[in-house]
Amino acid sequence: MFEVLRAYFENSFPVTEESFALIKSILVPKTMTKGDILLREGEVAKYGAFVAKGMLRSYVIDNKGKEHIIQFAPENWWISDKTGLTDGSPSTFFIDAIEDSEILLIDMKGHLTLIEKLPGYAASFRTGIQKRTAAKDQRIVASLTETAKERYNDFLKTYPTIAQRVPQHMLASYLGITPETVSRIRKQASRKK
Amino acid sequence: MFEVLRAYFENSFPVTEESFALIKSILVPKTMTKGDILLREGEVAKYGAFVAKGMLRSYVIDNKGKEHIIQFAPENWWISDKTGLTDGSPSTFFIDAIEDSEILLIDMKGHLTLIEKLPGYAASFRTGIQKRTAAKDQRIVASLTETAKERYNDFLKTYPTIAQRVPQHMLASYLGITPETVSRIRKQASRKK
DNA sequence: TTTGCTTTTTGATCTAGGTCAATGGATGGG
DNA sequence: CCCATCCATTGACCTAGATCAAAAAGCAAA
Numbered sequence: 001m002f003e004v005l006r007a008y009f010e011n012s013f014p015v016t017e018e019s020f021a022l023i024k025s026i027l028v029p030k031t032m033t034k035g036d037i038l039l040r041e042g043e044v045a046k047y048g049a050f051v052a053k054g055m056l057r058s059y060v061i062d063n064k065g066k067e068h069i070i071q072f073a074p075e076n077w078w079i080s081d082k083t084g085l086t087d088g089s090p091s092t093f094f095i096d097a098i099e100d101s102e103i104l105l106i107d108m109k110g111h112l113t114l115i116e117k118l119p120g121y122a123a124s125f126r127t128g129i130q131k132r133t134a135a136k137d138q139r140i141v142a143s144l145t146e147t148a149k150e151r152y153n154d155f156l157k158t159y160p161t162i163a164q165r166v167p168q169h170m171l172a173s174y175l176g177i178t179p180e181t182v183s184r185i186r187k188q189a190s191r192k193k
Numbered sequence: 194m195f196e197v198l199r200a201y202f203e204n205s206f207p208v209t210e211e212s213f214a215l216i217k218s219i220l221v222p223k224t225m226t227k228g229d230i231l232l233r234e235g236e237v238a239k240y241g242a243f244v245a246k247g248m249l250r251s252y253v254i255d256n257k258g259k260e261h262i263i264q265f266a267p268e269n270w271w272i273s274d275k276t277g278l279t280d281g282s283p284s285t286f287f288i289d290a291i292e293d294s295e296i297l298l299i300d301m302k303g304h305l306t307l308i309e310k311l312p313g314y315a316a317s318f319r320t321g322i323q324k325r326t327a328a329k330d331q332r333i334v335a336s337l338t339e340t341a342k343e344r345y346n347d348f349l350k351t352y353p354t355i356a357q358r359v360p361q362h363m364l365a366s367y368l369g370i371t372p373e374t375v376s377r378i379r380k381q382a383s384r385k386k
Numbered sequence: 387t388t389t390g391c392t393t394t395t396t397g398a399t400c401t402a403g404g405t406c407a408a409t410g411g412a413t414g415g416g
Numbered sequence: 417c418c419c420a421t422c423c424a425t426t427g428a429c430c431t432a433g434a435t436c437a438a439a440a441a442g443c444a445a446a
Contacts, residue, residue: 062338070330129322136329137263143336144369145255148433169393176337181433183395341403361424374403376425 001029001102004052008076012127013120022117026110032056032097039081039095047105048080049073054101055165058093059173069174072098072162078128098166148177149185194222194295197245201269205320206313215310219303225249225290232274232288240298241273242266247294248358251286252366262367265291265355271321291359341370342378 002024009015015023027050032038038049038056049056055074058081059067070093073079081091106114115122142151152175156163163171168186169179195217202208208216220243225231231242231249242249248267251274252260263286266272274286299307308315335344345368349356356364361379362372 060334060338062334066338068334068337070333129326133322133326133329136326136333139333140263140329140336141253141255141261143333144261145253145259167393178434179394180396180435184433187395360422362422371404372424373405373426377403380425 001052001104002027004075005050005104008050009121009124012124013118015120019118019120023114026113027104027106030103030105032101032103034097034100037094037096038103039091039093047107048078048111049095050104050106051075051077051079052102052104054097054099054103055162056095056097056101056103057170058095060093067173068176069170072159072166072170072174074162074165098170143176148175148181149188151175151177152182152185153189194245194297195220197268198243198297201243202314202317205317206311208313212311212313216307219306220297220299223296223298225294225296227290227293230287230289231296232286240300241271241304242288243297243299244268244270244272245295245297247290247292247296248355249288249290249294249296250363251288253286260366261369262363265352265359265363265367267355267358291363336369341368341374342381344368344370345375345378 002020005023005027006015006020009023029052030049032054038047039058051073053075055072056079057069057073058071058079059069061067071079079095081093081095115125142154146154152171155171155175168182172179172182175182195213198216198220199208199213202216222245223242225247231240232251244266246268248265249272250262250266251264251272252262254260264272272288274288308318335347339347345364348364348368361375365372365375368375
C-alpha cells in the first residue's frame with residue numbers, strides 16, 4: 001500500500017529509505033468498503049487522503065436533496081475537502097468510497113512536516129495544486145461554453161478509465177446533466193457508428 | 194504602490210524593513226490603461242500580477258468567438274494564467290485591464306525566492322491558493338446546481354463591489370448567461386420591490 | 387432461481403434561458 | 417458638440433435539456 005505512494009512520489013522526486021521511513025511514520029493506512037463515508041458535511045476535515053486502490057468521490061447535496069459530484073479520485077489521486085485541509089472550518093462536502101478502497105490518510109501536521117523535511121514533497125504538492133487548479137478552470141470554462149454532449153465526450157477522452165468504472169448516473173452527476181440525457185447521448189453516439 | 198502590497202502582506206505576516214526591501218527588489222511595477230493586454234492566448238505566462246489599483250480580468254475565447262470571463266481581479270487580488278505560473282506551457286487565457294490599473298509583476302524565480310526567504314509569504318501563498326480552490330469548487334457547484342437568477346444574486350452578495358464596477362455584459366459572461374437574461378433578471382428584481 | 391433492488395433506456399411533455407432583431411441610451415474620441 | 421460605437425432593454429420565438437412516468441435490464445443476496 002505504501003509502495004503505491006512511494007511509486008507515486010518517485011515520479012517527481014527520488015525517495016531515500018530515510019524519507020520513506022518518515023512518510024510511513026506519518027501517513028495512516030485505512031481500508032474502506034464500497035459505500036463507507038470518510039467525511040460528512042458539517043464535520044471538520046482532519047485528513048487528506050491518498051488513494052492507493054479503489055476509488056473515492058467527493059460530492060455535495062443541494063437544497064433539493066440532489067447529489068452533485070465534485071471529484072472522482074481513483075488510484076494515485078489525492079482527495080480532501082479543501083485542497084490541502086486548511087483552517088478548521090466545517091466541510092461542505094461528503095467524501096465516500098464508490099469501490100472497495102485502500103487509502104492513506106495525512107493530517108495537517110503531518111503535511112507540514114513533510115513540506116518542511118522533504119523539499120521534493122513540497123514541490124510535488126505545489127505542482128499538483130497547480131494542475132488541479134488548471135483542471136478546475138477548465139471545468140468551469142466547459143460548464144460555461146460546452147453542450148452536454150461535448151462535456152460528455154470530453155470526459156470520455158480525458159478520463160477514459162474513470163468513465164468505464166463509474167456508473168452512468170454518477171458521471172451524469174459530475175457533468176451536471178441528468179442520467180436520461182446521458183443515456184440519450186450514448187444512444188445517439190452508438191447509432192452514428 | 195508597493196505600500197498596497199505591503200499592507201496586503203501585513204494582514205498575514207509582519208513585514209520587516211529587510212523583507213520589504215527584498216520584496217521591492219523582486220516585484221516590478223507596471224501601469225496599464227483600460228484595454229491593455231497583459232497576456233495573450235498562446236503566449237507563455239511569465240508573470241503573476243498583484244493588482245494594487247484598478248481591475249484586471251482573465252478570459253478565454255471559445256471556438257464560436259465568444260469571450261468567457263474566468264476571473265475578475267480588483268485591488269489586492271493576484272492574477273495569473275495558472276495559479277502560480279508554473280511550467281512554461283502556453284497560456285489558454287487572455288488577461289487584460291478593464292480599468293486603468295497599477296500592478297506589480299513577479300516571475301517564477303522571484304516567487305521561489307520569496308517562498309524560500311519569507312516563510313510568511315509561503316504560508317500566505319498556500320492559504321491564498323486554498324481559498325481560490327474552495328471558491329472554484331463553489332463556482333463549479335453553482336454552475337451545476339443553481340439557476341441563472343440564483344447565480345446572479347449570489348454574485349451580488351459575494352462580490353458587491355465588483356458587481357458595481359463591472360459592465361453588465363461582463364458579469365453575464367462570468368456567470369455564463371447572456372446579457373439579455375441579466376437584463377431580464379434585474380428588471381424582474383426591481384419590479385418586485 | 388426467485389425476489390427485490392438499482393440502473394438504464396425510452397417516450398411525451400415542459401420550461402429556462404438562448405437567439406435574433408430592433409430601439410434607445412450612454413459615452414468617449416476627435 | 418457631434419458622431420460612432422458600444423451597452424442595456426425589450427419583445428417574439430426557439431431549442432437543449434429537464435422533468436415525469438413507465439418499461440426493461442442488470443445484479444445481488446438468499
